[in-house]
Amino acid sequence: MKPDKEKIDNGRRSFIGAAAGVSAAVVAPGVVLHTVDATAAPRTEPVTDLHRWGMLIDTSKCADGCSACVSACDRENGLNLQSKPLGDDPLKWDNQRAVWIRKVKLQDNTTGRITNLPLMCQHCENPPCVDVCPTGASFKRADGLVLVDRHTCIGCRYCMMACPYKARSFIHEKVDQKLTRAPRGKGCVESCTLCVHRLDEGDISTACADACNAEGHQAIVFGDLNDPDGPLRQALRQVPSRQIRQDLGLNTGVRYSGI
Amino acid sequence: MAIKAITKSGLLVLAAAGAFLASAGARAEQVGDFVLPSSKAAKVENCVEPTEYMRRNHFEVIRHQRDTTVYGGIRSTKHSLAGCVDCHVGYDESGQPLSVSDEGQFCSACHDYAAVTMNCFDCHATVPEGESWNHETAALHGHLGIDLAARAAGPDAPAHREGSQQ
């Protein structure tokens, strides 16, 4: 690890700790939370495959009952601005509103052990949603993000049929309120973007990982899968990890340990 | 007598046509001036390109930027739609932003007149909303070396109403 990175990250972490009203000491040292690009700035060149963004989620650190990542994502991407259309059935609406990240709680059938984990778009290297999209609106960006180009999405929902992770949402209703950084409209499909607006501004972080760190759990490590010395690869070297539905050979960008 | 009547009615028709043309001309004048006095755009000399060029080609410019942003991740250039909205959005007396696609506001005033449908705001925000994230978070992430001043000067700068630079 380069010493300058260490310094910078400590500064960042202490800030987050303070912001959350937690003393900086609560945040355990030792795990690097963010990659810091020396040239961080709004980008002026198109993204390349030099980076591939991904995550490691340590399920042993993911706390039962905590949903900080979910609410942070909702705020970050304007998902909390959705409102139930007048007259819709509340139970149906629960299944119709867009969700980018979910808190999933599992119990092992044999041992009874409980596991918690956040589940979102896994940003596959070989994404089934991209394969099936008839117009090419569902696409993989050069830096590994699997995104939807709303300008060419016709709303056929075939990608939702193809996704093994139930990661995608269709916008079932008119959207009145939206954020500038997260456009959203009736009739298109969307899913987790790994906070692409942050990445494009040169800020290597996601709302969910920040929120998890602020809670002091540090279950989510976000970073560059292509950077051998980066925090993500270091973390992946330290703990055994696997992919959800590894059998499908999709080479996901989001990895889990402890499942 | 009959000739006189014909001449008279002909003159009437001419007068009516003249009045119509004059009113159309007046409306055309208005079309040329849809920049809202309360918007930031009113305080600057030009749009990001010469006004004449933008009137004819703004869609090409926006569409080109759209693909650059979606596929290339470049958001900070002067042609971003967020920049258009930020600069052209009008404000009411209480300082609240008015949606650019509302009747009579910058985008729809002209588009209604030309009867051209807009799709942008099916999905995109019509007022600068939530931009403060960039502002605040970038400040928090100051150690990353993001040049706030440079960003604020850009067309997709965070919404801060008192800012008049562009």
Added chain:
Amino acid sequence: MKRIVYREWRLEPARYWGLLAILLSVIAIGGMAALYMEHEGHWVTGMTNSVVWGVPHVFAVFLILAASGALNVASIGTVFDNAAYKPLGRLSGLLAAGLLVGGLLVLVLDLGRPDRLQVAMTTYNFSSIFAWNIFLYSGFLAVTIAYLWTMAERKGNKFMKPVGTFAFLWRLALTTGTGSIFGFLVGREAYDTAILAPMFVVMSFAYGLAVYMLVLFYSFDADDRPIGPVMLKRLKNLLGLFVSAVLYFTLVYHLTKLYGAKNLDVETFILVTGGIYTAIFWVGWVLIGGLVPLGIIYHPVLGQERNWIAAAAGLVIAGGLAAMYVVIIGSQAYPLEMFPGKTVLEFGAPGDVGGAVAPYSPSFPEILLGFGGVGVGLLITAVGIRVLQFLPESLTDRDVAPAAGAASA
């Protein structure tokens, strides 16, 4: 062999216009339902983020299957040189084109952004089966129209065989493609199998023929054209064969799935514990769509009666819709199995299903849209046979290839 004489449909005007009025109002209601869904957004339907394809897709896929199956009747005459089927060819082509247009309309009007159809027609991703299907469908229409021309125009007669053969191969590709829309979805347990493609081909044979028979019986009855008992028996036996094949493929499909231990859960769901889906599978798909029609067709007495045969064809259609419902909706309602050996206790916010069976109840707009598609198919057929010479004067045994009739009787 006697020359086949084709005549326009000579229905008395009051009845004809009455029929058109009914079809047009069905279409208008369907269109209004589509507008309503489009205006409000899909929240007014029963579809959710869990069950993303609903009743419109049940109708659309059924109509597309039936379309390619309806063309089979012509293929038997031209491609396989069965002279007895030659007089049936023109109606077969027309019905195929009509049903396909109806099915595609339903599919398109259910899109989240139907206004972007132009995007779908100009931007293609060739790794998507869906994109290929857009070509297969529009190509099918073109090939069918060319085929109809070779059948109806004397100058084109000599191209009938090559064009007919091409049309036959095309429709096989089309149904394989439609089946593959589901068959290649690796993430979903109920789909991930190549057998869905041939199963869809066989289903299209059965559903297409059933629709064809009903249309033929109705249009012949309406202006008193005769159908001979040999022709009746021939069609009925063919339907019996196709329905048996559907049942056979259904069996193989489930055996294939049952063989792999990892699919045991989804099979249990469809076959035993799935509630409404289990009921629709056994009662709709197997019983109403399979065993009962087979019982009628091969019954020594009922199998001779035209009304009973028509009832059997109707049951096959109902069973086909049931089969589509189970294949399309049942398989989505079943939760995605992401965590083998683990039980999902919570999945997102309360109410967000993931580890549980997803609820789905079809809404009126969806159903009306589906019937609107059926209306479009039938309207095209009704207008076609009225203004052009699609229907043969007579299908009595004397008029239809007596030699062939004698050979098969």
